[in-house]
Amino acid sequence: MxxxxxxxxxxxxxGRRSLAIFLVKADGELAGFFPMYIDKFGVWPFGxxxxxxxxxxxxxxxxLDPPVRPDVASLAVKAVTDSLLSDGMCDILSFxxxxxxxxxxxDPVETFGTGEVHIRVRSAGVLTYFDLxxxxxxxxxxxxxVEQKKRRYDFRYLTRHGMKETVVTCQDRDLETEFLxxxxxxxxxxxxxxxxxxxxxxxxxxxxxxxxxxxxxxxxRLRLFKLEAGNDVISYDYGYVFGRSFFWELPAxxxxxxxxxxxxxxxxxxxxxxxxxxxxxxCLYAGVGRYDYKRRLGAQECPVLTIxxxxxxxxxxxxxxxxxxxxxLLEFFYFKIWYMRVQPVLPRPFRRPIWKxxxxxxx
Numbered sequence: 437m438x439x440x441x442x443x444x445x446x447x448x449x450x451g452r453r454s455l456a457i458f459l460v461k462a463d464g465e466l467a468g469f470f471p472m473y474i475d476k477f478g479v480w481p482f483g484x485x486x487x488x489x490x491x492x493x494x495x496x497x498x499x500l501d502p503p504v505r506p507d508v509a510s511l512a513v514k515a516v517t518d519s520l521l522s523d524g525m526c527d528i529l530s531f532x533x534x535x536x537x538x539x540x541x542x543d544p545v546e547t548f549g550t551g552e553v554h555i556r557v558r559s560a561g562v563l564t565y566f567d568l569x570x571x572x573x574x575x576x577x578x579x580x581x582v583e584q585k586k587r588r589y590d591f592r593y594l595t596r597h598g599m600k601e602t603v604v605t606c607q608d609r610d611l612e613t614e615f616l617x618x619x620x621x622x623x624x625x626x627x628x629x630x631x632x633x634x635x636x637x638x639x640x641x642x643x644x645x646x647x648x649x650x651x652x653x654x655x656x657r658l659r660l661f662k663l664e665a666g667n668d669v670i671s672y673d674y675g676y677v678f679g680r681s682f683f684w685e686l687p688a689x690x691x692x693x694x695x696x697x698x699x700x701x702x703x704x705x706x707x708x709x710x711x712x713x714x715x716x717x718x719c720l721y722a723g724v725g726r727y728d729y730k731r732r733l734g735a736q737e738c739p740v741l742t743i744x745x746x747x748x749x750x751x752x753x754x755x756x757x758x759x760x761x762x763x764x765l766l767e768f769f770y771f772k773i774w775y776m777r778v779q780p781v782l783p784r785p786f787r788r789p790i791w792k793x794x795x796x797x798x799x
Contacts, residue, residue: 437503438678440651442471442490448644449494452476456487456525460504460512468504470516474526475796477759484755485526492530494795495638497724499563499740501538509540517548517745527752528759532742533560533724541743548745554753556744562737564730566720568713575709575734583732587706590698597665597694601707604660605653614660615649618672621688630780634686637790645674645685652676661708670695671704681719682712702729709733763797770794 446455450473458470471490478484489500504512513531520526534541548555571578576587591599604614619635619642626633635642652658657678663671670690676683689700712720722730724740731737746756771794779787 437471437489437491437500440655441648444644444647444651445491446473447647448640456520458512458516458519460508460515462505462508467508468502468512470502470504470512472516472520477797484528484759486528486530486759487520487526488530489532492533493798494792495641496634497533497560497740499533499535499721499724501534502540504540506539509538510542513540514548517553521553521745521747527746527755529745530742531745533740534742535563536739536741541741544743548743552748554746554748556746558742558744560740560742561724562726563724563740564722564727564735564737566709566722566733566735567718568709568720569718571709571713573710573713575713576706579734586699587702590700590703593698594663594665594703600664601711602662602664603711604662605656605658611649611653611660612646614662615646615674617669618660618662618674618688619645621669621672621690622686624691625689627784628691632787632789636787638795639789639792648676659711661704661711663704663707668692671700673704673708677715677717680717681721682715682717683721684708684723699729702733705730705733759797766794766797771798 453473453475456472456474458472459466460468460470472487473490474485474487475493476483476485489502491498491500517529517531520529531541544555544557576584576591579587604611623633623635626636631637635645649658649660657676659673659675659677659682661673662669668690670692672688673684674687675685687701687704689695689704709720722735726737727735744756746752770791775790
């Protein structure tokens, strides 16, 4: 939710949407902000306007906790909701995805009110993260005995093949080349599973992330971790730091058969955690979703929610009902049937990125 990330997202995905940025003041001082936008669907009398947080669509789910002082967060969320809905700026407020423990929604009914609005709280999955506040640099030593034994064997195997760790930053002249090599490796990983991967599935994803690396790299927030074995790159981990946290975006692993006898992904993650600890970061956010191998390596999970708020006036509720019906039909027939089941078995030229219209509606 930093200014730079929001600005770049808006450059690529703002389109005809309308910005709706709310500043929160308490005791005469800035206490936070809500970077939001309003998107329009359809035409009158069935047209609908929905307000969302910047970054809530056009890509995989992310946690978008608005940066607001905790002691005023609930009051601020209520004020933003009233402004958007009571003034007729939109028909639906879709607030999230946010962590269930976000202070602004401790009690959704109390926060958003009753009687004048209809509230729907739905799960958006879980946020996987590693709490590194009390971790030693040797993260491997903190794991269970069975996991330690397996991973120590893997690291000995990698060491015999000349494993080396590197961090690519904006100071490297070949940053652009390295990032494109990472993107190609990531895409190859998914193509081996008959999938498009992040850069093939989402519109403008590659150009968006190239812009991020250029901008945030210049602010020393970019981290592109690389593992090499001899002359071969065997792994990349791409992400950003902000404050004392590391936000892991995407991994990429070598498909060379010589690494099939070890868990290269687990080794790369342990190496990544060690780097993050040495930088004195206290949390590594590993994305929305449940991953067994991350849990075996000590990851924790936090529920993620999206809260839908609709005014009780019947025109808004009718439009929202139509919108939800369309979303449900598209989710079943387009996403679950066509995109997830049919498209992967088609020849490569017939596979297409996620439909832009669906990516606008789905969150």
